[in-house]
Amino acid sequence: MSLDQKELDEFRAEVRAWFEENKPADPGFLLPQSFMEVGSDEQFTFLRDWQRKVYEAGYLGLAWPREYGGGGKPQILQDIATREMVRQKVPFLTNTIGLNWAGPLILHMGTEEQKKAYIPGILNADDIWCQGFSEPDHGSDLGNAQLKAERDGNEFVLNGSKIWTSLGKHAKYMILLARSNPSANSKYEGLSFFLVPMKIPGVEVVPIRKLTGEYGFNQTFFTDARVPESCLMGRENGGWQVAMATLAFERGAVGGQAGGHAMMSKDVSQVLALARAAQRNGRPAIEDPLVRDRLVQFIMEEKSFALNSARANIKPLVVEWPGSIAMSGKLAATEYQRRLNQFALSLQGANAAYYVGDPNAYERGQWQRSYFNSFSGTIGGGTSEIQHNIIGERVLGLPKG
Amino acid sequence: MANDKRPTIHFSDEQAQLLEVATSFAQDKFPLNKARARVAAKEDFDAAVWKEMASLGWLGVAIPEEFGGSGLSLAEVVTIVEPLGRALAGTPLVSTTLVAQALLKAGTRAQQAEWLPKICEGAVGALALIEPHGDWNLGHLTAKAERPGDLLVLSGTKTFVTDAASADLAIVSVAMDGAPALVLLDRQLLGAAKVEREIVIDETRRSYRVNLDGVTVPSDNLLDPSRTPDTLKNLDEAACLLLAAEMCGGASGVLVTIVEYLKTRKQFDRLIGSYQALKHPTVDALMAIDGARSHLYYAAGIFGDAVENEIAVRMAKALACDALAFASDRAIQFHGGFGFTYDCDAQLFRRRGIWCEAQHGDAAWQRKRLASLIL
Numbered sequence: 001m002s003l004d005q006k007e008l009d010e011f012r013a014e015v016r017a018w019f020e021e022n023k024p025a026d027p028g029f030l031l032p033q034s035f036m037e038v039g040s041d042e043q044f045t046f047l048r049d050w051q052r053k054v055y056e057a058g059y060l061g062l063a064w065p066r067e068y069g070g071g072g073k074p075q076i077l078q079d080i081a082t083r084e085m086v087r088q089k090v091p092f093l094t095n096t097i098g099l100n101w102a103g104p105l106i107l108h109m110g111t112e113e114q115k116k117a118y119i120p121g122i123l124n125a126d127d128i129w130c131q132g133f134s135e136p137d138h139g140s141d142l143g144n145a146q147l148k149a150e151r152d153g154n155e156f157v158l159n160g161s162k163i164w165t166s167l168g169k170h171a172k173y174m175i176l177l178a179r180s181n182p183s184a185n186s187k188y189e190g191l192s193f194f195l196v197p198m199k200i201p202g203v204e205v206v207p208i209r210k211l212t213g214e215y216g217f218n219q220t221f222f223t224d225a226r227v228p229e230s231c232l233m234g235r236e237n238g239g240w241q242v243a244m245a246t247l248a249f250e251r252g253a254v255g256g257q258a259g260g261h262a263m264m265s266k267d268v269s270q271v272l273a274l275a276r277a278a279q280r281n282g283r284p285a286i287e288d289p290l291v292r293d294r295l296v297q298f299i300m301e302e303k304s305f306a307l308n309s310a311r312a313n314i315k316p317l318v319v320e321w322p323g324s325i326a327m328s329g330k331l332a333a334t335e336y337q338r339r340l341n342q343f344a345l346s347l348q349g350a351n352a353a354y355y356v357g358d359p360n361a362y363e364r365g366q367w368q369r370s371y372f373n374s375f376s377g378t379i380g381g382g383t384s385e386i387q388h389n390i391i392g393e394r395v396l397g398l399p400k401g
Numbered sequence: 402m403a404n405d406k407r408p409t410i411h412f413s414d415e416q417a418q419l420l421e422v423a424t425s426f427a428q429d430k431f432p433l434n435k436a437r438a439r440v441a442a443k444e445d446f447d448a449a450v451w452k453e454m455a456s457l458g459w460l461g462v463a464i465p466e467e468f469g470g471s472g473l474s475l476a477e478v479v480t481i482v483e484p485l486g487r488a489l490a491g492t493p494l495v496s497t498t499l500v501a502q503a504l505l506k507a508g509t510r511a512q513q514a515e516w517l518p519k520i521c522e523g524a525v526g527a528l529a530l531i532e533p534h535g536d537w538n539l540g541h542l543t544a545k546a547e548r549p550g551d552l553l554v555l556s557g558t559k560t561f562v563t564d565a566a567s568a569d570l571a572i573v574s575v576a577m578d579g580a581p582a583l584v585l586l587d588r589q590l591l592g593a594a595k596v597e598r599e600i601v602i603d604e605t606r607r608s609y610r611v612n613l614d615g616v617t618v619p620s621d622n623l624l625d626p627s628r629t630p631d632t633l634k635n636l637d638e639a640a641c642l643l644l645a646a647e648m649c650g651g652a653s654g655v656l657v658t659i660v661e662y663l664k665t666r667k668q669f670d671r672l673i674g675s676y677q678a679l680k681h682p683t684v685d686a687l688m689a690i691d692g693a694r695s696h697l698y699y700a701a702g703i704f705g706d707a708v709e710n711e712i713a714v715r716m717a718k719a720l721a722c723d724a725l726a727f728a729s730d731r732a733i734q735f736h737g738g739f740g741f742t743y744d745c746d747a748q749l750f751r752r753r754g755i756w757c758e759a760q761h762g763d764a765a766w767q768r769k770r771l772a773s774l775i776l
Contacts, residue, residue: 272776286776289769289772292769292772292776293765293768293769293772295772295776296719296768296771296772296775296776297768299771299775300692300696300716300719300720300771301692303408303696303716304691304692304695304696304720306407306408307408307410307692307695307696307699308691308692308695309407310407310408310409310410310695310699311410311694311695311698314410314412314698316412316416316417316420316421317410317412317420317694317698320653321687321691324687324688324691325691328684328687328688328691331688332688385677385681388677388680388681388684388685389677389680389681391684391687391688392674392680392681392683392684393680395684395687396660396683396684396687397660397664398660398663398664398674398675398680398683399663399664399672399674399675400675401675401676401677401680
C-alpha cells in the first residue's frame with residue numbers, strides 16, 4: 001500500500017489534532033523524562049495509562065502485524081505519529097524496552113507462540129518489560145556476563161544478579177543474557193538469551209536510590225530461579241548473537257520498533273524560555289551579555305549535531321576520519337545535555353538552590369533533577385572517558401593505554 | 402528552534418571535484434617545508450604557483466562566464482581554500498576572490514569589464530578595509546575621500562593590506578560625504594600611496610600599511626555608492642566564510658601533526674598517545690573540527706540566502722576560530738620542549754589561527770553579532 005502526499009498530510013493533521021486534544025493535563029507531580037527514571041507508583045500508573053490511550057487511539061504499533069495487535073499499516077504513518085509526539089512534547093511511552101528492543105526482537109526471530117504471547121501486551125502496556133544485561137562487576141563488558149543458567153532437564157536454574165534494571169519493579173518479563181556454558185571455547189559462545197517471567201520464586205528486585213534521591217533503577221537477584229526451556233530465545237549457547245540483534249534495535253541501527261518516543265531530552269529552546277523568565281538585575285536574564293554568549297554557544301552546538309548527521313552522508317566530506325561523526329555522537333550529545341542542564345540552573349539565580357518538592361522550585365525542580373539524571377547519559381553505555389579512548393584509538397589510531 | 406526541520410547540506414558535484422583536485426594540489430605544491438620557505442622568502446607570494454592556480458581557473462570560480470570565469474559560487478571556492486589552508490599555503494586567493502566579489506556587487510560595468518577578466522587570468526587583488534584603530538566594524542572609517550571637482554582626494558591609513566606591494570588592484574574603504582565608499586586603486590595609484598611592510602604574526606603572509614594621504618583618484622574609480630553598504634556587509638560575510646574554510650583546513654592539518662607525534666614519540670617507555678591526558682584533548686580537537694566543518698559546508702551551501710546567510714557564516718567562523726585555536730594551542734603543548742622551539746610546526750598553525758581570528762572578528766565577536774541576530 002503506498003500513500004500519496006495528500007493522504008500523508010491528512011493523517012498528520014489527524015494525529016496532530018488528536019494529540020493536541022488528548023495531551024494529558026499536568027498530573028500535579030513531576031513526571032520522569034525517560035523509562036529509566038520512573039521512580040514512583042503514581043508516575044508509573046500515569047505513564048502506563050498514557051501509553052494505553054495512545055495505543056487504543058491507533059498511534060502506536062501502527063506498522064506491526066495486525067494478528068498480534070498491531071495496525072498492519074505502512075511504517076511512514078508510525079513515523080508521522082512519532083514525530084508529532086516529539087513535537088508536542090507529550091509524555092514518553094513507558095514500555096520502552098518492550099516497544100523498541102524486546103518487541104522487534106520477538107517479531108524478528110521469535111516463534112509464533114512467542115509472538116502471540118508477548119506482542120499484544122507490549123503494545124497495550126499490560127506487560128512491562130525490563131532488561132537484564134549489565135552485571136555489577138562488568139559495567140560495559142556485556143560478553144563477560146556471569147549470571148549462571150544451568151540446565152536441569154527441560155528447565156534452567158538461574159543464579160546471580162543483574163544491575164540497572166529500569167522498571168524492574170513493574171516488569172512482567174525480562175530479556176536476560178546468562179552464562180549457560182562456563183567452559184565454552186570463548187566467553188561469547190557460552191551465553192544464552194532468555195525471556196524470563198519476573199514474578200517467579202527466586203527473583204528479587206531491590207531498588208537503587210539514585211543521586212537525585214529518587215528511584216528508578218534496581219538490582220535484580222536470582223536465587224535458584226527456575227524457568228522452562230521454552231523461555232530460550234534463539235538457540236542454547238547462541239545468546240550473544242541474539243544480544244547483538246537486540247542492541248541493533250536499541251541503538252536504532254535497525255528499524256522495526258513499535259514507535260513513539262522513549263525520552264524527553266532537553267533542548268536549547270527550553271533554556272531560551274527559561275532565560276526569558278529568569279531575572280538579572282531586574283531585567284530578563286536573556287538581556288545579560290554573558291548569558292547571551294552562552295546561549296549562542298549552545299545554539300551553535302545543538303545545530304552541529306544535525307549538521308554533522310547531514311555531512312556524514314556526504315562521502316567527499318568524510319574522507320579523512322570516516323566514522324568520526326557516528327562514533328562521537330553519544331559523547332557529544334550526552335555531554336551537551338549535562339552542560340545545558342547545568343547552565344539552566346545558573347540561570348535561575350538564587351532559586352537554583354531549590355529542589356524537587358519545594359513549591360517555589362522553578363518548574364517543580366525539573367532542571368535540578370534533569371541535571372543529575374544527565375549523568376546517566378555520560379556514565380551509562382560506556383562513560384565519556386571510555387568514549388574518548390574509543391574515538392582516539394579507533395578513529396585517530398592513537399595507541400592503547 | 403525548529404526541531405522537526407532537519408537542515409541539509411547542499412554539496413555540488415563541482416565542489417566534490419574541486420575538493421579532490423585542490424587537496425592533491427595542496428599536498429603537491431605546499432608540503433609544510435614550503436611554509437618554512439615562504440616565511441623566509443622576500444616576495445609577497447610564490448608567483449609560479451599563483452600562475453598555476455590561475456590556469457586551473459581557480460581565480461574565476463565565482464566570476465560569471467561573461468567575464469571569463471566559471472560562473473560558480475563561493476561554495477566552490479570554499480573547497481579550494483580549505484585544503485590550501487590545511488597546508489598553510491600563503492596565497493592571495495582569499496583577498497583576490499573578495500576583491501572580485503566587491504566588483505561584482507558594486508563595481509560599475511566598466512570596472513567589471515576591465516578587471517574581472519584580468520583577475521581570472523591572475524591579477525592579484527588586495528583588500529584595504531582595516532584601519533589603525535583595529536575595530537572589526539567595517540563601517541568605522543576614519544580614512545576619507547574628498548571630492549573637489551571630478552577627482553577624489555584620499556587621506557588616512559589602512560592596515561593589514563596583504564600583498565599590497567605586488568597587487569594589481571586594491572579595493573579601499575573610505576568615508577565620503579558621511580557614508581562609506583569603496584574606491585578601486587590600480588597598480589599605479591597604489592604606487593602613489595606610502596606602502597610600508599608590516600611585521601605580522603602569520604609569517605607566511607606579506608602585509609602592508611598603506612598611507613593614502615594625498616593620493617588623487619579619478620572619480621571613475623569609485624564603486625557604486627548606492628550599493629556600498631550592502632557590499633561591505635557582503636564582503637564581511639564572504640570573508641567569514643572563506644576564513645572559516647582556511648581555519649577548518651588549518652585545524653585538520655595541525656590535528657594530523659599532533660596525531661603523528663603522539664603515535665611516534667615515547668616518554669617513560671610509552672608512546673605518549675597512550676596517555677589519556679593527551680589522547681582525550683586530541684579527541685576534543687577532532688570533535689571541534691567536525692562541528693566547525695559541518696557548519697562551514699552548510700554555510701557554503703546556502704551562501705546567498707537572504708535570511709540564513711549571515712547567521713550561518715558567523716557560526717562557521719566562530720566555531721572554526723575555536724577549533725583551530727584549541728588544536729594548535731594543544732599542538733604546541735603536546736610537543737613538549739620541541740613545541741617551544743621555532744623549528745616545531747605547531748607554532749606555524751597557531752600563528753595562522755591568530756591571524757585568521759584577527760581578520761573580520763574572532764569567535765567572541767561573531768557570537769556577539771549572532772546574539773543580536775538570533776536571540
